[in-house]
Amino acid sequence: MSSLPALDLLDAPANGTENDLAGRFVTDRRPRISLQQVTKVYGHGSGAVAALDPIDLSVRPRDFVCLVGASGCGKSTLLNLVAGLDPPTGGRLEVNGRAALMFQESALFPWLTVSGNVELALRLQGVPRMARRTRAAELLHTVHLEGFGRKRPHELSGGMRQRVALARAFAQDADILLMDEPFGALDAMTRDLLHDELEALWRDRDLTVLFVTHNVREAVRLADRIVLLTSRPGRIEAEFPIDIERPRRIESPEVSSLASVITDRLREEVRRHADA
Ligand SMILES: Nc1ncnc2c1ncn2[C@@H]1O[C@H](COP(=O)(O)OP(=O)(O)OP(=O)(O)O)[C@@H](O)[C@H]1O
Numbered sequence: 362m363s364s365l366p367a368l369d370l371l372d373a374p375a376n377g378t379e380n381d382l383a384g385r386f387v388t389d390r391r392p393r394i395s396l397q398q399v400t401k402v403y404g405h406g407s408g409a410v411a412a413l414d415p416i417d418l419s420v421r422p423r424d425f426v427c428l429v430g431a432s433g434c435g436k437s438t439l440l441n442l443v444a445g446l447d448p449p450t451g452g453r454l455e456v457n458g459r460a461a462l463m464f465q466e467s468a469l470f471p472w473l474t475v476s477g478n479v480e481l482a483l484r485l486q487g488v489p490r491m492a493r494r495t496r497a498a499e500l501l502h503t504v505h506l507e508g509f510g511r512k513r514p515h516e517l518s519g520g521m522r523q524r525v526a527l528a529r530a531f532a533q534d535a536d537i538l539l540m541d542e543p544f545g546a547l548d549a550m551t552r553d554l555l556h557d558e559l560e561a562l563w564r565d566r567d568l569t570v571l572f573v574t575h576n577v578r579e580a581v582r583l584a585d586r587i588v589l590l591t592s593r594p595g596r597i598e599a600e601f602p603i604d605i606e607r608p609r610r611i612e613s614p615e616v617s618s619l620a621s622v623i624t625d626r627l628r629e630e631v632r633r634h635a636d637a
């Protein structure tokens with residue numbers, strides 16, 4: 362593959378290295394994200410809502426994991442726990458590395474320009490002003506928003522705002538990208554382009570991605586592994602390794618046929634929950 366990134370990782374002892382599925386070198390075997398018997402209950406007493414039943418999940422460096430499950434099954438809850446926005450009720454949660462979170466809504470600062478929103482993430486890392494400008498312009502180009510840097514978020518469409526949020530997430534130069542249905546509001550063409558950009562970023566950097574989506578095809582297009590959650594309270598119902606060769610196309614027969622197997626399983630789970 363053209364991308365043998367992070368050659369500095371090769372400094373580690375040879376006996377610690379191993380090739381992953383894409384043929385890249387992986388040295389740090391410590392999981393980036395580890396959940397052991399993690400639970401989450403919102404509220405107390407009779408009003409308590411059990412959002413997550415005990416969850417065991419381990420995400421290694423450079424894994425691209427997609428979480429799928431019915432609405433309300435606890436996907437955002439799980440992401441928020443990993444992001445440290447909310448504590449788990451029980452169990453053990455470990456996150457090794459810096460995480461950037463991209464929400465279901467773009468959550469931009471309305472008083473900053475598009476470029477200002479991206480530059481803020483760079484400023485927080487101490488990047489000097491001129492370098493911030495240049496990097497923000499590059500990132501806006503990556504998400505196909507060149508020329509929009511001086512606009513304010515309210516002057517953009519919902520999909521464009523989501524692309525700014527993606528540029529801002531990229532700007533954080535995080536080890537872990539936590540993405541909560543980031544592309545749900547986009548048209549198919551833009552979404553395909555951003556899938557490509559996200560995949561390139563993941564491949565070229567030492568990045569771990571935990572990505573929530575309702576769209577099983579999108580999950581098969583992107584993931585190394587799909588984790589299917591049960592309806593609330595969320596538990597891991599099944600895991601599917603995705604071995605389809607990259608680059609993948611969302612409309613390819615391989616992606617479609619695996620997506621329909623996983624969708625059937627999801628449908629079964631939703632039906633079982635409705636009957637319970
Ligand atoms: N802050 C909160 N306080 C109380 N209950 C909450 C809170 N956040 C989520 N819940 C409840 O926890 C459950 C899981 O919610 P969550 O947002 O994690 O679902 P989800 O899988 O992300 O759903 P969707 O696919 O619709 O985004 C839901 O029943 C929800 O009502």
Ligand SMILES: [Mg+2]
Pocket residue numbers: 436437438465541
């Ligand atoms: Mg959600």
